[in-house]
Amino acid sequence: MMKNKIPTLKEIAEKLGISISTVSRALNDHQDISEVTKERVKALAADLNYIPNIFAKGFRTHKTNIIGVVVPNITHYFTTTLIRGILEEASLQGYRVIISESNNDVDKQTEMLNTMIQFGVDGVLMSLSKMTRDISSILKIMNTLPLILFDKASNKIPCTQVVINEEEATYNAIEHLINIGKRRIAIIKESEFSYNSEKRFEGYLRALKENNLPIDEKIILSVDDISMIQGKRMTNVLMSLKQKPDAIFAITDSAAIGVIKTLKKLHVKIPEEVAVVGFSNSINSTIIEPMLTTIDQPGQKIGATAVKYLIEEINHPNEIFINKTIEIRSNLIIRNSTFKV
């Protein structure tokens, strides 16, 4: 297929009988250039469909206006809302976004970061893969590029982090269960190192303690992979205990949906006998019956906020940034799995 040629500054300059420098400056609205010249240049540029060669520009100015994003799993609904926020805010600020998936594989994550650098991104937004223990490669990258963590973060990495109020959100959810009269609240969390899981667990523990409820290891269950299937398995475990729980909090909606499905199969009444709470406010949480009480995380806002902080760092490459942790508020959405209207 024959492709059109995109005109260059040189061609515009020649057609107008002026220098390339003047054309460049006119297009960039440089103060030195007269209005008349600016207008002539801009008119011709528009006419010829001039598009600046971003590679020549980026090559020259060491800036590409591209942001790299690394996420563990792009198919999670919540992740897509984060990405939507990132795309929107980036676009507003004149940035493009390169996305890659680490598939929760730490080596792949490192590889992705390296290609990001190679592709000249101006900065990186990352949500950590599970099991990211060795942070040396990440620290190395931080020497080269601004990096901001979002959603799946880590206190060990000295950079700005944009997260939700995981601990508090869970605290509120557990407190809600206590308010509706539940006293024996089980939790299904992740066994592997996971920032979100740990924070949520802390909120769970604090809520029990502050309400003088006993902490019972038997109803604190950890799974490798926090999925619907594991939710089902763990529910069978919990409901075969001598002292069954009267509520189950799962740290993800998918696990919570597994819980509901199994409780229904066991003919356990929800929420009267056992109440269920999830985390994420995924679409699924409104499909399941009874609909799931869960925590709504404003993904778009988190994504957009992360972009703002990143561009701030990109624009001030020589400043030392104090590494803030920005907590975005989430909301408990009460539905029929805990409280019937």
Add this chain to the structure above:
Amino acid sequence: MMKNKIPTLKEIAEKLGISISTVSRALNDHQDISEVTKERVKALAADLNYIPNIFAKGFRTHKTNIIGVVVPNITHYFTTTLIRGILEEASLQGYRVIISESNNDVDKQTEMLNTMIQFGVDGVLMSLSKMTRDISSILKIMNTLPLILFDKASNKIPCTQVVINEEEATYNAIEHLINIGKRRIAIIKESEFSYNSEKRFEGYLRALKENNLPIDEKIILSVDDISMIQGKRMTNVLMSLKQKPDAIFAITDSAAIGVIKTLKKLHVKIPEEVAVVGFSNSINSTIIEPMLTTIDQPGQKIGATAVKYLIEEINHPNEIFINKTIEIRSNLIIRNSTFKV
């Protein structure tokens, strides 16, 4: 933050006392260079963590190894599977992916395409926004860059298209309903111009005709926005008809889930009184009870295939490509909404 400097060919050349040209050639495994030199150069490059400046390279060779992707809505699960396939195949072939969302807004779609060009992508993969009637801007872009359509395609645009066998898949689904004894099959489709909706409607019509079933306009419903809410509304319409349908085919899972929810509210037995079929095999289709019979679309394969064809075109910029339509096979997944085991 102070950032590390990435070494250049020049530094390697100086340290080794050879020319830049030789270093460049050694790194690119040029045949002219001796093995000894190659090894020395590569060793030092590895040592210094040399990363080629892709912008200098792209600028020089007019190739960026970046693919642009435009999708209507990134939060749809099926879209994320398409993207996953694109990311994987692109990564295998050494390409990065810039993603943007058109939000089903035709103007935004055009804008996105233009920024893609500006950012020097080597080619574009696009899934059309609804209501893309004016294709002039797309045709214009095809003069500049290779473009391939996937999933939401259009016969009017002369380019390679990667889609599923929409018509045949629907035909099979309707035939399945006929096989289980259904005779009055309603369809809920989109009213706006939509490639997928039209193809599915064609399959529906053909199945009825070939089985000598009457086509009744009263049970052919069109909605603007094919959502769960519309599925609910349309079910109320259908179930208040004198001659109620004994099966409902909705062209998306979300609408089909709305159908099931409403049928349950109306105490209609599924599938005995009314069977339900969706399209997509979304996660939701297994959450709803009864689980939804639907059509599984191999998103990853579609995405990967689209990338392959695009890179083929990128690598042969002066060839005229015959615009093929590649149909990827989908599968009917039979579940309890049509057939109880």
Add this chain to the structure above:
DNA sequence: CTGAAAGCGCTTACAG
């Protein structure tokens, strides 16, 4: 087998 040099399209310090 290796090197000197041109050039990709742009920006910008310097000079006028």
Add this chain to the structure above:
DNA sequence: CTGAAAGCGCTTACAG
């Protein structure tokens, strides 16, 4: 207010 020229980091035709 405008221009000539250098240079960003790379590749490659040309010369040896």
